[in-house]
Amino acid sequence: MTRLALIADVHGNLPALEAVVxxxxxxxxxxxxxxxxxxxxxxxxxxxxxxxxxxTVCVRGNHDHALVEGRPIRGSSAATRALQILRRFITDExxxxxxxxxxxxxxxxxxxxxxxxxGGPRDQLDEKVRSVDEELRAFAAGRIxxxxxxxxxxxxxxxxxxxxxxxxxxxxxxxxxRAQAMILDVETRTVEEVRxxxxxxxxxxxxxALGYDERYPNCLETGRWVGFRGAPPPVRIIIAGxxxxxxxxxxxxxLRDDTELAGFVDDRVTGQFAGAPVLGTLDQLAAIxxxxxxxxxAVAMGENxxxxxxxxxxxxxxxxxxxxxxxxATVSPTARLGLGCIVDAGAYxxxxxxxxEGVSVWPRxxxxxxxxxxxxxxxKPGAVIGGESQIAPEEKVxxxxxxxxxxxxxxx
Numbered sequence: 149m150t151r152l153a154l155i156a157d158v159h160g161n162l163p164a165l166e167a168v169v170x171x172x173x174x175x176x177x178x179x180x181x182x183x184x185x186x187x188x189x190x191x192x193x194x195x196x197x198x199x200x201x202x203x204t205v206c207v208r209g210n211h212d213h214a215l216v217e218g219r220p221i222r223g224s225s226a227a228t229r230a231l232q233i234l235r236r237f238i239t240d241e242x243x244x245x246x247x248x249x250x251x252x253x254x255x256x257x258x259x260x261x262x263x264x265x266x267g268g269p270r271d272q273l274d275e276k277v278r279s280v281d282e283e284l285r286a287f288a289a290g291r292i293x294x295x296x297x298x299x300x301x302x303x304x305x306x307x308x309x310x311x312x313x314x315x316x317x318x319x320x321x322x323x324x325x326r327a328q329a330m331i332l333d334v335e336t337r338t339v340e341e342v343r344x345x346x347x348x349x350x351x352x353x354x355x356x357a358l359g360y361d362e363r364y365p366n367c368l369e370t371g372r373w374v375g376f377r378g379a380p381p382p383v384r385i386i387i388a389g390x391x392x393x394x395x396x397x398x399x400x401x402x403l404r405d406d407t408e409l410a411g412f413v414d415d416r417v418t419g420q421f422a423g424a425p426v427l428g429t430l431d432q433l434a435a436i437x438x439x440x441x442x443x444x445x446a447v448a449m450g451e452n453x454x455x456x457x458x459x460x461x462x463x464x465x466x467x468x469x470x471x472x473x474x475x476x477a478t479v480s481p482t483a484r485l486g487l488g489c490i491v492d493a494g495a496y497x498x499x500x501x502x503x504x505e506g507v508s509v510w511p512r513x514x515x516x517x518x519x520x521x522x523x524x525x526x527x528k529p530g531a532v533i534g535g536e537s538q539i540a541p542e543e544k545v546x547x548x549x550x551x552x553x554x555x556x557x558x559x560x
Contacts (some may be wrong), residue, residue, distance in 0.1 A: 150258050151175065154314040154330040154339075156182035156266070156296030158199070159211065160189035160234070160351070161318030161368075164327035165198055167346035168317055176331060179204040182296035183266030183273075186238075186246060187211025187221070188230050188319055189364060190354045195318075196242045208249035209266040209296060210273040216247045218434070220443065220468045222487065225383070226363045228443040232466060233358050236438070258334045261291045268295060280304040280311050292337065301328055303339050310337050319364075325371035382408035384441060385470050388430060388458055389448035390414035390421035397446045397490065398422045400474045407472070410440045430458065433465040444470035447488060447506065452542040456524040459488055459506050469506060477509075486523070495527075498535065513545075516553070525558075533557070 153176040158165050181204050186192045188211065199206060214221055214231055215238070221227035251272040253264040267275035269287040276298050277284060287293065288309035295302075300322050301315035315328030326343040333339075348368045355364060361381075366374050385401055387394045390412040401407045411425040413433050418426050427436045437443065445462045447469050449455035459469045469488030473479055476493040483497045486505035491497060495509045498517035506524040509515060513527040516534050522541030527533060530548040537551060540558030551557055 149336075150177050150334045152177065152257070152332045152334060153179045154182070154294055154312060154332050155179065155204075155317050156294075156314050157184045157209070157299050157316035157318055158195050159184055159187050159316070159318035160192040160195055161327075161348070162191035162194040162198070163346045163348055163350050164317050164344075165195055167344045168327050168329045168342070169198065169202060171344045172329065172331060172342055173202065180262070180264055180294060181206040182264055182294050182314070183207045183209025183249075184211045184296055185209065185249075186215045186234065186242075188227060189351050190230075190234060190358055190360075191351055192234060192238050193242045196245060200245070205253065205255070205264070206249050207253050207264050207266055208246070208251050208273070212246050212249060213251075213273055214466075216243060218466045219463060220466050222468065225443045225468075226361075228466070228468060229441065230360070230364070232438040232443070233360070235466070260334050260337075262334075263288075263291050263293045265293070266296045268297075269293075277311070277313070278302070280309075284311060285309050292332070292334070294332075301330070301341060303330075303341075305337055305339070312339060315341075319367060320371050321367070321373050323371045325368060380406070382406055383444060384408050384410045385444050385446055385472075386410050386427065386433070386437060386440065386442050386467075387412045387424075387446045387448050388414075388433070388462060390417035390426055391448065393450045394446075394448035395422040396492065397448050397472065398424060400472055400490075400492065401446070403475050404472075410442050413445075430461055430465075433462065433467065437465065437467045443467050446470040446472060446490065450508070450526070452524045452526055452544060455488075455506055455508070456542065459524075480517075504541070522558075 255262040265272050267273050268277040292310040295313045299316035302313040304311045314330040317327045329342045331340040401409045411427040415429050447459045471489050473491045474493040477491045477495045479497045480499040482499045483501040485503045488506035489503045491509045492511045494512040496514045500518045502520045504523040507521045508526040510529040512530045514532040519537045521539040525539045525543045527545045528547040531545045532550045534553030537555040543558030
């Protein structure tokens with residue numbers, strides 16, 4: 149009768165992992181980790197060594213993937229900054245081992261099939277499964293499915309399926325700061341939830357030494373993501389492109405209370421531009437952003453295809469295209485703006501609009517209700533788009549153009 153320790157989301161928290169191993173190591177026959185060994189917290193080399201020493205079967209998580217591939221975490225500035233810091237010092241051995249991890253595993257233990265994913269069957273890295281729907285239940289038929297990524301324990305066991313998330317060893321977010329794990333009896337498909345108290349001082353000390361801000365210590369203390377205790381510091385931003393559009397964006401940044409310009413990167417301009425330093429070239433962006441503590445880069449390219457190309461280089465540098473709204477613009481609270489969207493002075497974006505990644509809305513432009521603009525489209529100054537319209541990706545809506553409601557603009 150095989151008993152397996154199920155863990156996930158260790159995230160470089162060595163004292164938490166050590167406490168779990170100490171608490172249940174002699175009660176189990178093997179270990180399965182549903183990904184995110186790295187990311188967030190800094191003791192990744194030590195965590196990796198311990199997991200390998202106890203023979204853990206692991207899949208790759210989205211943070212492991214981002215660390216190895218030099219990419220940011222799309223939805224988290226804190227996690228992206230943590231990855232910048234981690235890349236400075238993790239060993240080549242750790243990096244190489246993480247790179248060998250598969251995105252999924254399908255095992256057989258005691259005659260039972262076990263599927264291990266960090267995310268879920270629809271997206272093995274990034275999906276967050278918070279409940280079991282019919283599609284997932286069908287995937288789990290005849291199997292035990294082990295997931296991670298949500299940092300919250302979940303057990304859904306039926307006559308012909310089992311879906312289990314053991315929670316987070318390293319960074320719980322459900323209000324209980326203890327390290328989380330589960331013990332699975334494979335034959336009976338029964339699960340025991342485990343929560344273990346540990347001393348976070350070693351990982352806290354390492355974070356202080358590396359210059360982490362307070363967000364992760366606050367999370368370890370509370371068992372919840374609470375961010376900053378007081379007012380957050382201004383978000384520092386680099387502008388890619390030292391030309392007229394870059395100067396417009398610099399003015400936008402200066403007018404906001406929550407942003408601060410670190411400088412520009414540009415392949416042709418050096419020295420100073422628009423009163424700010426040109427920090428280097430786009431090829432140097434990864435190192436510059438790390439040194440400046442920047443994870444968001446405003447792509448100041450007015451031509452749509454060029455903006456897309458430069459944004460791709462931003463992603464490849466381990467940082468994210470910045471989303472910026474001028475304080476004199478109006479954006480409905482029900483509108484959704486993708487990363488890299490820039491909405492300038494006097495512009496209006498109406499209720500339930502969707503602006504995909506990299507859309508630029510220029511001064512005095514109007515995008516009316518329930519309109520969708522495809523990635524890297526632009527709505528030039530004074531243009532008016534009627535409600536429930538569609539703008540194709542990379543389409544340019546010309547200066548002062550007027551389109552009635554229900555328009556289909558562009559064919560890409």
